[in-house]
Amino acid sequence: MSRGDVLLSVEHLSKTYRGQGGRPAHKALDDVSLELRASETLGIVGESGSGKSTLARVLVRLTGADSGRADYCGVDLLRARGADALFLTRQIQIVFQDPNSSMNPRRTIRQALLEAARVAEHPPADIQGSLARMMEAVGLSREKLDAYPHQLSGGQRQRVAIARALAVSPRVVVADECVSALDVSVQSSILNLMLERQRELGLAYVFISHDLSVVHHMSDRMIVMRSGRIVEAGNPSEIMRNPQDPYTRELIASVPGSGFRAA
């Protein structure tokens, strides 16, 4: 597999959340099609409620879809069971916005990383010894291995969440608002570290954020979502320069200092 080969192919994906307690049903994904290629970053931007996390959750099989197709290297992602499901877990990892909700408060960082490393297809021979390298790769000292999540700062926890995803040796990382809760300087150091690991490991990212400037900075290609639909897709700089969809223009105009005015 070389850079540019299609890893993930999604076609006409739709997902409706059934209304509960008298609330109406809600179409969170509406005919979404996209491709993710090896070693690239596909950015996904859109306002709150546009379906970004729903898409992320479908890609890592935390949520099912109602219709459409999703294929990862020839494996049907929507129907995978058994060995295929394990293969997908090894290949596609996710990092969430809030590591507090995705980390077990009663387990040390060491335990969390060990568990992840054991999921890898080829766990490191010296698995304990490799933990220090995993920490180093995300800019943390090995002393933190025996800390519990609550003993770390938000930025440090997010670095651990990235280390845990990478410990599985995936080919794809879905990052769902992974730096949105952090202050700007911590954001940029974590984004830089993600770019470094990407270059080193040849990872592909699905990089999700409501922050257009961050998505623009990170992505090789970009998708703009609104109300569960893709309203625009293409080269990020091209889209920023010459947005075709009125909603994209609004998004760009809302970025401070963009100098862009929605018509």
Ligand SMILES: Nc1ncnc2c1ncn2[C@@H]1O[C@H](COP(=O)(O)OP(=O)(O)OP(=O)(O)O)[C@@H](O)[C@H]1O
């Ligand atoms: N489990 C659920 N049950 C019912 N409705 C849901 C569920 N999860 C999400 N939704 C609805 O689906 C829509 C899309 O939600 P989603 O979380 O995918 O949006 P998002 O783009 O990630 O938003 P944000 O930027 O706020 O994270 C929203 O209207 C949301 O209320």
Ligand SMILES: [Mg+2]
């Ligand atoms: Mg979300």
